[in-house]
Amino acid sequence: MTLALVTGGLSKLGAVIAARLANAGYDLALHMRTDCEPEGDLAAAIARNGARWEVFPADLSDSVAIGSLINRVTAHFGRAPTLLVNSASMLSEGGWGEVSLDELVTHFRVNAAVPLILAQQFAAALQPDGRGAIVNILDQRITNPPPDQAAYTLSKLTLAAATRSLARAFAPSVRVNAVAPGLTIPGPEYSADQAGRLAALMPLGRLPKAVEVADTVAFLASAEAVTGQIIFVDGGASLESYPRDFAYMER
DSSP states (O other): OEEEEETTTTSHHHHHHHHHHHHTTEEEEEEESSOOOOOHHHHHHHHHHTOOEEEEEOOTTOHHHHHTHHHHHHHHHTSOOSEEEEOOOOOOOOOTTTOOHHHHHHHHIIIIIHHHHHHHHHHHHSOTTOOEEEEEEOOGGGSSOOSSSHHHHHHHHHHHHHHHHHHHHHTTTEEEEEEEEOSOSOOTTSOTTHHHHHHHHSTTSSOOOHHHHHHHHHHHHHOTTOOSOEEEESTTGGGSOOSSOGGGSOO
């Protein structure tokens, strides 16, 4: 089996992506901030496919932990991963009127700098004649950024720009692409029927499902002629400009 490292791979969208990769025949190195066990659909996919797996706890703000993550994965499995999915991220609510320097720096570190360092280490760990793929998880807002969550937005814009640059720098041994989801797993800040009203605002009249995002990641992992691309899985949201983040709309 091939080996995938999925950051944030035990929760929310990261876990759905990891389960999809297990179904595609990958062994799984699952990063999470704290150690825990796979649950639900991810646990079932691992068991069903006989995938080898291990959890690698690491705080994304810890330079030492991040600096050793690829080596820890390689040492445990006896081989380097050939797929890196940068799914872990953080988000806070500060808009441009109140965002602080510390907030900007923290988001840039976790959402942009760490994925770039992991990409660098991932490429270096491949065998001289090896081939690998990186998929960065972005956000549909990069096309028409709302005024909310400024630090998060800026960090995702940075990672989007870096995707194309990395694709050129690491070719031909590593392909680098990205997926930009729309509102996929509404959090507790959304009211019970808010998601339905938001879906009606999308050009396709629907929100994307997490499994559809995961399917796109799996496609890019195997698309040998594709690099430097961003695929939007967002119900068409990136075609529109919305006045606020979705959490503040249709309440």
